[in-house]
Amino acid sequence: MPDKPKVAFYWCASCGGCEESVVDLAENILDxxxxxxxxxxxxxxxxxxxxxxxxxxxxxxxxxxxxAIRTSEQEEMAKLMRRKSKLVIAYGSCAHLGGIPGLxxxxxxxEILRYVYDGSPSTVNAEQMRPEVKCTVDxxxxxxxxxxxxxxxxxxxxxxxxxxxxxxxxxxxxxxxxDVLLSGTLPEKGSILAPDIALCDECPKKDTKPSDLxxxxxxxxxxTRIDPATCLLAQGIxxxxxxxxxGCEGLCIAGNMxxxxxxxPTSRVKDxxxxxxxxxxxxxxxxxEKEIDTILATIPDPVGTFYRYSLPVSLxxxxxx
Amino acid sequence: xxxxCNWCTYTAADLAGVSRLRHAPNARIIRVMCSGRVDPxxxxxxxxxxADGVLVxxxxxxxxxxxxxxYKALRRIRLLKRMLKDMGxxxxxxxxxxxxxxxxxxVKTVINEMTEQVKALxxxxxxxxxxxxxxxxxxLEQAVHGEEEAVHA
Numbered sequence: 001m002p003d004k005p006k007v008a009f010y011w012c013a014s015c016g017g018c019e020e021s022v023v024d025l026a027e028n029i030l031d032x033x034x035x036x037x038x039x040x041x042x043x044x045x046x047x048x049x050x051x052x053x054x055x056x057x058x059x060x061x062x063x064x065x066x067x068a069i070r071t072s073e074q075e076e077m078a079k080l081m082r083r084k085s086k087l088v089i090a091y092g093s094c095a096h097l098g099g100i101p102g103l104x105x106x107x108x109x110x111e112i113l114r115y116v117y118d119g120s121p122s123t124v125n126a127e128q129m130r131p132e133v134k135c136t137v138d139x140x141x142x143x144x145x146x147x148x149x150x151x152x153x154x155x156x157x158x159x160x161x162x163x164x165x166x167x168x169x170x171x172x173x174x175x176x177x178x179d180v181l182l183s184g185t186l187p188e189k190g191s192i193l194a195p196d197i198a199l200c201d202e203c204p205k206k207d208t209k210p211s212d213l214x215x216x217x218x219x220x221x222x223x224t225r226i227d228p229a230t231c232l233l234a235q236g237i238x239x240x241x242x243x244x245x246x247g248c249e250g251l252c253i254a255g256n257m258x259x260x261x262x263x264x265p266t267s268r269v270k271d272x273x274x275x276x277x278x279x280x281x282x283x284x285x286x287x288x289e290k291e292i293d294t295i296l297a298t299i300p301d302p303v304g305t306f307y308r309y310s311l312p313v314s315l316x317x318x319x320x321x
Numbered sequence: 322x323x324x325x326c327n328w329c330t331y332t333a334a335d336l337a338g339v340s341r342l343r344h345a346p347n348a349r350i351i352r353v354m355c356s357g358r359v360d361p362x363x364x365x366x367x368x369x370x371x372a373d374g375v376l377v378x379x380x381x382x383x384x385x386x387x388x389x390x391x392y393k394a395l396r397r398i399r400l401l402k403r404m405l406k407d408m409g410x411x412x413x414x415x416x417x418x419x420x421x422x423x424x425x426x427x428v429k430t431v432i433n434e435m436t437e438q439v440k441a442l443x444x445x446x447x448x449x450x451x452x453x454x455x456x457x458x459x460x461l462e463q464a465v466h467g468e469e470e471a472v473h474a
Contacts, residue, residue, distance in 0.1 A: 072458075075458055106407070106408075148457050148458075149454065149457055150454045150455075150457065157458065269362075270362055270366070271361075271362045271365055271366075273404075274360070274361035274362045274364075274365050274401075275360075275361075275362065277361055277397065277400055277401060277404065278360060278361045278362075278397050280400075281396045281397045281399070281400040281401075282357075282393040282396050282397055283396075284396045286396075287382065287392050287395075289395065289399065292395065292396050292399050293399055296396070296399055296400045296403070299400070301407075302400060302403055302404040302407065303404055303407045303408065306404070314365070315362065315365040315366055315368075315369040316365055316368065316369055316408055316447070317451065317454070318408075318454075319407070319408050319409045320408065320409035320410070320450065321409060
């Protein structure tokens with residue numbers, strides 16, 4: 001019997017939700033396990049880095065890497081997986097766009113370390129200790145990964161063949177992607193394995209979206225009783241649907257929560273945050289500067305709202321000091 | 322980088338030219354049909370590609386050739402201004418001005434003023450920043466390889 005194709009999973013700066021989404025394949029996971037050999041999956045299996053290092057270059061058919069790149073260890077592992085794999089898929093929002101960890105690009109490295117090791121209310125650190133890359137204890141040297149100044153999406157570190165968007169990607173999209181890859185007919189390199197049209201197109205509330213929204217106030221979901229039958233934008237709620245790729249089938253919308261943009265933009269858009277800013281702000285119902293500002297002030301955190309998942313791949317990438 | 326609307330500010334810049342008004346040569350003007358056509362992506366892209374300041378010029382409120390375009394520009398730019406501030410870009414680097422076709426003098430004043438302010442701030446230099454940021458990965462690679470070589474030696 002010929003060898004089964006080898007598949008690897010790896011995680012970088014992520015929350016574990018992407019791992020969960022693989023398990024969400026439910027009984028389909030049995031088909032996957034039957035069709036492939038999983039050679040690396042830190043969350044579920046006991047393969048080590050040295051096992052992967054021992055494999056010939058390019059011997060893994062596909063590696064699904066989730067998480068952003070934040071530390072030198074993640075960079076090293078991403079490069080190792082790249083070398084050993086024919087195909088690398090950026091799996092989930094963090095690998096695809098930088099994701100939630102990418103919001104750390106609003107802060108300087110020192111600010112983050114200061115808060116985590118001193119400032120946060122639950123921290124006791126009278127010696128003001130900081131992690132060292134190298135530390136010698138009783139003649140033994142211990143190495144720690146270094147913590148980068150910039151959070152990066154996977155394709156800012158290694159060459160990526162395909163992207164599976166979502167926080168996390170849906171089991172349906174993962175199943176489709178695996179089926180396509182195992183079938184041998186590969187999509188064009190660089191493809192994002194989801195529909196290339198805005199979420200509004202598949203939104204269950206689409207018919208109630210007025211052509212001209214007139215925002216007099218932006219409401220956050222906890223501030224209002226949401227009408228489940230009406231377009232969230234028409235209710236004054238910031239919904240990223242118009243600037244976000246579909247494919248999730250409106251999961252959040254169906255749960256009466258607005259889209260926060262985890263699938264990233266469609267192929268026609270370079271900068272998701274700029275695009276949703278443009279779409280929302282231009283429809284503010286005021287003509288005087290002061291009045292406009294008052295309405296726009298109801299969006300308290302434009303960067304965190306519009307670039308919830310995509311700050312590292314945005315045109316400006318991070319806050320400058 | 323200056324985005325001027327075809328009907329008012331660009332015509333005013335033309336007028337400044339034929340009137341032989343001298344202004345700082347630092348603005349690279351791009352003519353757009355309306356200030357409402359200026360996608361916030363253009364502004365971010367201008368900064369990302371190395372512009373030290375971005376100026377948007379449109380018709381006075383009520384005078385837009387397309388009725389509403391300049392109001393849309395105003396609303397977008399009010400929010401974009403806040404966002405750029407949050408991203409660490411000084412406020413003086415980004416400006417919106419209403420300049421009608423007859424206000425050649427105003428083009429001169431605004432360009433001179435803004436050039437002076439941006440000069441005082443110094444270069445923004447995003448392309449260089451991008452390069453510098455990505456050095457942190459190169460330096461690690463060198464450190465790792467250097468160590469490996471030392472081990473082999």
